[in-house]
Amino acid sequence: MLFTQISQLSRRSVVRLLRQPQVIAPALMFPLLIFGFQAAGLSSAADIPGFPSDSYVSFLLAFPLVQGTLFAAVSAGTDLANDIETGFLNRLSMTPMHPVALLIGMLAGVVSLGFLQSVVFIIVGLLVGVTFAAGFLGALVLIVLTTLTALGFGGVGAILALRTGSGEAVQGLFPLLLVTFFLSSILLPRDLIETDWFRIVATYNPVSYIVEGIRSLIITGWDGQALALGFIVAAGLIVVGISGAVLSLRGRVART
C-alpha cells in the first residue's frame, strides 16, 4: 500500500505542477533573465587574470541552475503549506496514509521541477555558446547534482511549511535563500574575491561547493574533488532537509 500511496501522491505533485504554468514560467524565466543581465554586464570579468574560463557565460551557467533549485524548493513548500491551510492535509490524515508517502510525493514535484529547469537551462546554455568540458556525460551528471540540490532545498521548504502551515512564511524563505546564494562563489571564483569577509563567508557557505561542483563540469572537465564536495554538500542538504521534514511532519500530522 505504501508504494501505491507514494506513486499516487507523486503523480498528484507532478500533475499539479504541469497544470500551473504560472509556477513553471517564473521558475524558468526569472533565473534566465538574471543570467542574461549578468552575462551581458559582467562579461569582462573573464579578462581578470586567473579567471578560470575564457567565457563568462560558461562560468555563469551555474547561476540559473542553482537559483532554479531555490524556486523549486519555495514552490514545493508553498504547495504543502496550502494543503495545510485548505485542510487537504487533514483529509489525507484521515486515511491510512503513511506520512512518509506525503513527503516523498511532495518532493516528487520538486524533483520534477528541478529536472525540468536543469534541462532547459542546459539547452539555453548550449544555444548561447556554452560548451561542456565534461561532455554529454558531464551534462547528465550536472542534471543529477542540480536535481539533488533541489531535493535538499525542497526538504528545507517542507520543514518551514510543516512548522508554520503558512504559504506566506514559506515564500519569506526565498529572500533568505537568495542572500545565501549571492554570498557564495556564484559570481566570482573564491580566490578572486578580494574582500576578505566576503571570501570567508563564501568559503563557509555550502552553496559555494554545489556551485563549484556544477561549474567544474562546464569549464574544467572531470574534477573529482569539486564534484565530490558538490555531491557531499547536496547529500548533506538532503539529509538535513528530509530528516527535519519527517520530524516536522510527525508534529503536524498529530493523529491519535
Add this chain to the structure above:
Amino acid sequence: MAGNSGGIEVEGLVREFGKGFRAVDEIDLRVEPGEIYGFLGPNGAGKSTTVLMLTTLLPPTGGSARVAGYDIVKQGAEVRSSIGAALQEAALDPFLTGREHLNLQAAMHGIGRKERKRRADALLEQVGLSEAAGRRVGGYSGGMKRRLDLALALVHEPRILFLDEPTTGLDPQSRSALWDEVGRLAKEGVTVFLTTQYLEEADVLADRVGIIDNGKIVAEDTPDALKAEVGRSSIEARPADPNDLDAVARALEQFGEPISASAGSAAVRLENRTQGLTEVVRALDREDLQVSSLELNEPSLDDVYLAKTGRKLEGAGDEGGEEA
C-alpha cells in the same frame, strides 16, 4: 477492544486549549448505529472541536469516546478506517479533477486500481457529478464541491459519516440535494453525525438532536420531543381594521399569555396544547372582529434553543469569537 458497533459513545469528553479554556466541556452522548444525530449550536459552541476529536484529528484532554467500537485515542487507525468525514471546508485541490480526487482518496485507503475506478464511477453518478468528473475542481460551484466532498468521504464505504456543517454557504437547491443524499445514506444503514447551525436542517434530517452551547450539551432528544418539552403553540392575528388591534389582543388573551408579534398584529402563547384555530376564530367572531390573517405557530427548535440557552440561535455565536 475490537470494534463491534456502528455507533458513537462519548463520556465526559473534554478539550482544553490555552489558559484552561474548555472548547468542549465534559460532554456525554450516544449515537446508535444507523441513526442521524444532529449536533446543533452556534459558531464557537464546540461542534467542530468535537468532530475533530471524534475523527482522531485532535486528541482530547479528558474523557473518552468510542467510534465504531474503537477508542479514539488508543485505536486511532481503526477509527479512521471505519469513518468518513466531510469537514467544515471542502478541502479539495483546485488543480485536480473530481475523478482524480476520488482515485487519490481511494488509493490512500489501499483500494486496488479496478475497484477505485468502479467506486469512482458509482459515487460520481450518485452525487450527480459524472459529467463534471473530468473537470478541474477549481471550476466547480460550492454545491458541486460539497457533493464531491461527500463522495470522497464515502469512497471506502465507511459505517459512520461525520458531516461538519455540510450545507453552510450552499444555495437552497444544493442544500436540498445534499439532504436527500444524507437521508438516502442513513436508509442504507450509515450512521451520520451531522453538525449544523441551521435549525431547519436538524429538524428535517436528524433522528435525534443534541444542542451544544459553550462546550456543554444543554439538551438532547428527538426534535419532536424537544419541541414538546418547551413548546406551546402560539397564535398570531392581524385585524382587518388596524383600530381593532387592542380588541383582538384582548380576545386572544383568554387563550394564553401575550407575546411579541409583528407590527399590526397581536399574539399569544397558547396555555393548552389542544387549543387551536377553531376556538380562536369562534372567540373573534363572538366579538365581531374581522382579521386579515391568522396563524398557528408550532414550537420550533429555535424555541427549544431559546428555552435552553436564553438566546436565539441566529447570531448566538457572534460574541463567541472564533469557531471552536
